[in-house]
Amino acid sequence: MLLNLPAELVQLVLQHCRTPDFLEAAFSCRALYEIATNCREVLLHHLYLTPGAEFDSQLKSRQLFRLLVRRAFQQLYGTQFYASSTQYTFGSAKQTLDVKASAFSHDRTTLGIALKGHGDVRIFRAENRKLRQAGRLCSPFMAQSGSVEVLRTAFDRDGGVYVLQRFTPAVDAADADHPFVRQALASNGAGYVYLVRHSLRSPHDPVRMCSFPDHAEYEPLALAAAHRDTFAISWQHKRDENDTEVVLYNIQDQSSSAGALGRLIELEYNSCILVGGTQENDDDAHFVHPSMMTSALQNRGPIINLAFNDRSSQLLYYYKARTLYGSFQRVNMSSYPVQPTMYGNACTVQFDESLVLLFSIDIPFFGTHETIQQDGRSMCHWKYLSFGVARHRSEDWTVACLLRSEALCSSHNCQHVLNLERGRRFPDWTIVARLWGFEDATDSLGCRVAASKRGTRIAVANWNLLYVWAVEPGSLIEQNKDGFYPPSSQAGPGVTVLQPVVLPLNAVCFQLQFTQDEDELVAITDRGLMYWNLSPLGGGRKVVEHIAS
Structure with missing residues (x-):
């Protein structure tokens, strides 16, 4: 219909339409392309409306059109038509991606993928418009009789992958040689939460592993790793959703072992409660409660995501229904235990x-x-x-x-x-x-x-x-x-x-x-x-x- 109009009217229409619409029309047919690429006044009009550096207005019409197209691509004009997407699915038809247990690394290339009900984490690299599998991190409990579930995954900046997992031994499990297995057997079928650190730089090294006996009645909501010896977990009580804590862990000692779970480095840590907490501490406890926190920040609900920031000197807290982090604490690891003040992101x-x-x-x-x-x-x-x-x-x-x-x-x-x-x-x-x-x-x-x-x-x-x-x-x-x-x-x-x-x-x-x-x-x-x-x-x-x- 547009082509039935005189050329002068077509040029007028092209000049008064939006620049993305002008380019779409220009590429829709040969006749409109010839009009669009040869009408200097229209091209200059759209170039002046499109973001970009100063240009030579004396360029030929075809050169002006190429410049406009290049700037339009930079501004994402028409992306809804030419953008492509690849949807990756994993495992069998009944297996689904666990969106909470999967995680991105800091390098913008590596990511860890976990499937619901599975105990391993697959490492992928996203580059050159392709997803390539780079490895698989298996739980030490995979060879045991029972089930393993990945709960959360986090990457540190030292090539480490932290995996929070729950091991639930089979009722008739006979192999209880390792203390971690005996812990899980004592959970009365509820399973036990462990943290395993794998090294991407040295994949053949023994994994580092620890348990959380003080939080046997809690579920982890979030995990963040600062570096090789420091990480944080947000916990929520299984029966009281208002009982939540954020605990900072600092590795103090380690010991090697070999047995039913293979070669392990068992970790011992100090810990301090940064947010929340209802337990009373005795003189020998490692927990330290925050001394200052506003009630407004306390009442935002459980912390569902964590992130270390500024060379691990700060810990950012994310809450439900919020676009950005809602609060943060300065964490001075040189003076442990940490007693930080919480600040709102406002x-x-x-x-x-x-x-x-x-x-x-x-x-x-x-x-x-x-x-x-x-x-x-x-x-x-x-x-x-x-x-x-x-x-x-x-x-x-x-x-x-x-x-x-x-x-x-x-x-x-x-x-x-x-x-x-x-x-x-x-x-x-x-x-x-x-x-x-x-x-x-x-x-x-x-x-x-x-x-x-x-x-x-x-x-x-x-x-x-x-x-x-x-x-x-x-x-x-x-x-x-x-x-x-x-x-x-x-x-x-x-x-x-x-x-x-x-x-x-x-x-x-x-x-x-x-x-x-x-x-x-x-x-x-x-x-x-x-x-x-x-x-x-x-x-x-x-x-x-x-x-x-």
Whole structure:
């Protein structure tokens, strides 16, 4: 129908449509392609509306069109049509991915996959748009008579994989030579929880293992590993859901053994309660209760996820129905036992001229460092860019923004090494962008947020929908001083509005992470592992692959 109009009217229509629609029309047929690629006025109009650096307006029409297409791909225009996804399923038809027991590592490449009812963890590597199995971590109890279930998995930064597992021996189990087996037999069929640390760097070394007799009546809700000798567990009592604790463990001693469970290194630890706790301590106990905690933070419910931050000097706490971590504690491991204060993740930020909102702000995903001269002194100027969420309490609406913080220090005292996790410490933040289309979750799962390695992509999974925003972090952190974003995208001085692309997951997302590639995204869902390729090379393919046991 459009082709029935005179060429002048077609050009007018192409000029007044959205840039993604203009490009879609241009590639729909040869006739429209010829019109679109030869109309200089229309091409310049869309280039001025599309984010990008300054360009030579005297370029030929075909060159302008190629430049527009290149910038459109950078801004994810049309991604909903050309993005491809591969859904990976595992084991037999009756076996399902355990979304709580599976985990991502810190390197954006390695992940541990656990199946419900199974006692092993499969190690995969996600790279070059493919998922490749790199190993399998078997429980020491696999050769015993009984069942093994993986409860939680966590990676440390020393090549270690921590696996919380429950071993339930068979009723007629006869082999009880090892103390761990005798512990499990004494559980009266309820099973016993153990922690096993495997080394990815030295896979043939004996595994390190410990048990938790003080928490035999508790279920683990979350696990985080700092390094080889420190980890934390969030516990909830089996019969009293209000009885919850977060316990920090520090390995003090170890002993080697060989027997029914193979070669083991049995660990002994000190522990201290960081959050919660109802037990009374005697003089010989290793538990230390926190001395300071606000009632508002105590009443947020159980802590369902944990993460160490800033070289393991902080522990972040996540709660149900929240997009970001809700509170944190500073953990000084040099003075053990630890007695930290809990702090809420809340910061007042000027939203507009007349409104101040209370933001929860994530760990920064981008930062810059430069050495400048100020009043004759050599200073280092640090800037950080982070994702934040705020809710207007009386009007009940939610907004997601990108925020900037900065700090100055003497260059003589500066290590000149960017540490994004350090940026969480700063109290003063300024909004530099609003993420249009963001909606906070209405379920207990909350949203899942991920940023790409170089900070050019922000992704949010809300139940079964995936929102992705294209970001130029270097421009936003300078509040668009270079004019990368056109005036049409400005919500105010120094504040840019970013539009998302929305992708249906057709599954509920529980965990989300970008790989080393800016356009590769991996999601752990209730229907398996989903591997997204957001680049135009994807071709819009939707593939299901099965990985056998």
